[in-house]
Amino acid sequence: MTNKNKELSVEQREELLTSLKVRFEKNIDRHLGIEWSKVLxxxxxxxxxxxxxxxxxxxxxxxxxxxxxxxxxxYIFYDCSKESPKGRRSVCYDREALESRKKHKPENNAIDMADAMGIELLTEEQYRELQKIGIFDTKTSSWVKTPDTIRKHGGAIFCDRRYDTVFMYHNGAESYYAARGFRGSLRV
Incomplete structure (x- = not known):
């Protein structure tokens, strides 16, 4: 379903720019002092x-x-959906984790999906920054970029918000849940 040329049709482009502008104007507190005309x-x-x-x-x-x-x-963009993006859930952390599963493999993994989309997983620090501008992941959780020191032991980290507090946890990188996806960032 992705475009190999990585180019949008005129209609897709206009629809996206309209959505981005509406969201930008509706959530001005996320980007005080930034002008839409310059972003555009x-x-x-x-x-x-x-x-x-x-x-x-x-x-x-x-x-x-x-x-x-x-x-x-x-300009820095983050996924700002209230919960972890629905189209990116039920994925394990990376390809190594996906290949290590013998049964009940998920369809994909967070690292490969982000790479195919041309975005980066949020780091724990970026995730905490995001939570300062809104309330996110109160019912879901999101994989975040895992340090090599943790990943080499088979683990991966994820974050969520419960009890008005942002938590960082660990899991086996091969685990996946219907309520866990990933959030990304993009610099334009």
Whole structure:
């Protein structure tokens, strides 16, 4: 279902830009001091990044601007869906974990999906930043980028929000649950 050319049709592009603008204006507190016209200009000059944002949108991530790196001139988008993106749940952490399962393999894994979409998994730090601008994952959880020191022992980490507190946990990287997906970030 993904476009190998990583280009959107005119209709897809317009639909995405409209959705992003509406979300941007509705959630202005996520990006105080950032002007939509400047974000739009950056998006229009980055077709491949626009494609990645469309993939975030298509899988239920509801991407939105959460910051601006002035030095790099980049706008930072995170998945801002209330719960972990629906189209990215029931996945284990990475390919190694997927291949290690003998039975009941999930269809995919978070790392490969993010890579195919052209995005990065949020780190624990980024996940905690996201939780400062809203309340996310109160019923779901999200895999986050796992340090090699944990991954080499077979584990992976995920985060969620319960009791008005952000928690970081661990699981075997091969585990997967209907309520666990992953959130991504994209710099444009």
């Amino acid at each position: 200009a950056k998006l229009e000059s980055n077709k491949e990044k626009l494609w990645s944002l469309n993939e975030m949108e298509r899988t239920g991530g509801e991407p939105d601007v959460v910051g601006h790196e002035e030095e790099e001139g980049e």
